[in-house]
Amino acid sequence: MVERQFNTKLKSVQSDWGGEFRTLSTLLSSLGIIHRLSCPHTSEQNGIVERRHRHVVETGLTLLAQSHVPQRFWNFVFDKAVYLINPMPSRANSSKSPFELLFNRSPDYSFLRVFGSQCFPHLRPYNKHKMDFRSTPCTFLGYSPTHHGYRCFDPQTERIYIARHVRFNECHFPFAIPPKHTTHGSPSDPYVSSYPTPIQPPLPQNKPPLIHTYHRRQKSPIAASLAANPNRSPPPKTASTTTGTHSTTQTAT
Template sequence: MDDCSKFVWVYFLSQKSQNFKMVKTQFSCDIKSLQSDGGGEYQNVSTFLKQHGIIHRVSCPHTQEQNGAIERRNRIIVEKGLTLLAQSYLPHVFWEHAFKTATYLHNRTITPILNYESPYQRLYQKIPDYAFLKTFGCLCYPYLRPYNSYKIDFWSKPCIFLGYSASHKGYICFDQSTSKIYISRHVVFDEDTFPYKRSLPHQNESQSPDLANSPTVLAQVQNPPTMTPINLLVPPVPPSFSHSSSIIQTPLPSPPQTPLPSPPQSPIPPVHRDWGLYELRQQ
């Protein structure tokens, strides 16, 4: 990782002793110092750095926070790569392509550390081509006529998009039927379709078993089991009665009714022809 632009390069090695075999100055500047941990694989690197006047700064033993910048970048790249694999339903055998694509996307992502510029823009002094980005692991159709050996071969076939070529301005396409990798600039993408998702029966709804046409269901439809109807609204017939006899319904005795006490009645005043006279007498 370049400490100035935060640009990241990733190299996959079979052994850790193979790292840092060559240093190139492609940006009209020399490397002044290199920060790394105290691993034994850097012994050969220290000799190389001394010959070229480059300072090798090493973090203290068991003190990863002194090399925290690159440790965080490693974790970010791994988490992004695993996210790409999970989102595209690809198996872990494609982890190398996923981590390379994660690095490619990380270098083109704006960050507030660089005043909302991407590491690519800070290093190359130009805005990256975001239209070139495609969905990782989606279905793609590369132009394969230059690869064909016969004229009657198809000019394209369904492949899986695995990332961007570091040596070409093109896309990496994987043919699942032949396990071949093609690099092509002219590719048609179907970013809503993921071939490995369709190949998993438990992830694909279209490949779910047809229960309506299964042999078990057909046998049940052709030979339905005999069911005894149960009427929950009619009480069961006593054993002494036959099925042809009618059911006698005896009405239930009504509960005894207790007369309610009558409310107290106020005395009725005598009837007078002159009602107003009666009111005066009451007053």
């Protein structure tokens, strides 16, 4: 692939002595390519690859955290991470992306979409009956390596569609669990009605505010004395009579 696509030849390949690379040693030797190995338990001798691996893992975990996609789709997650890293500008390359350095042209970002978001692929060619729906809610799982299209996962049928004509809802993630709003320990009704809109009464304008004045009734001296000494007997009542211009007071016994 390197010889055909970039018109160059590999001279040497460096790796550790992991099991996934041991089978390549014989093939590389037959092609005249030197297979260089790092010392055992010395990952710093292969620092460039180790840092690249860490970049891929951290980018993939970020995609998982944002989209809430289950870990069983990890292969699609890291495939998407590598796809994003290649056209991403890098400070180590003077703000140029690996894609631009390799192909000498700027990458096209119009094809990128938010991973794990809701999508609606055009499924008319897949339908067996004309009354079937033209689309169904799916989850975007990256790009096809062999097609110029999108991977759309249907959670109802566990099927992955590869389609070019897709509508995206990039603010909604189907695998995300919506938060539960509770009121006094019981789940609230998720249905919210927005029609009709309640009409608010108009506020009074240019009217003086209402002032409520409360007058406290004063207690008589006798009531105040009884409140202070509840065991004390009340004083005798008096009856007043008036005859002409003279008044007399009699004590009730």
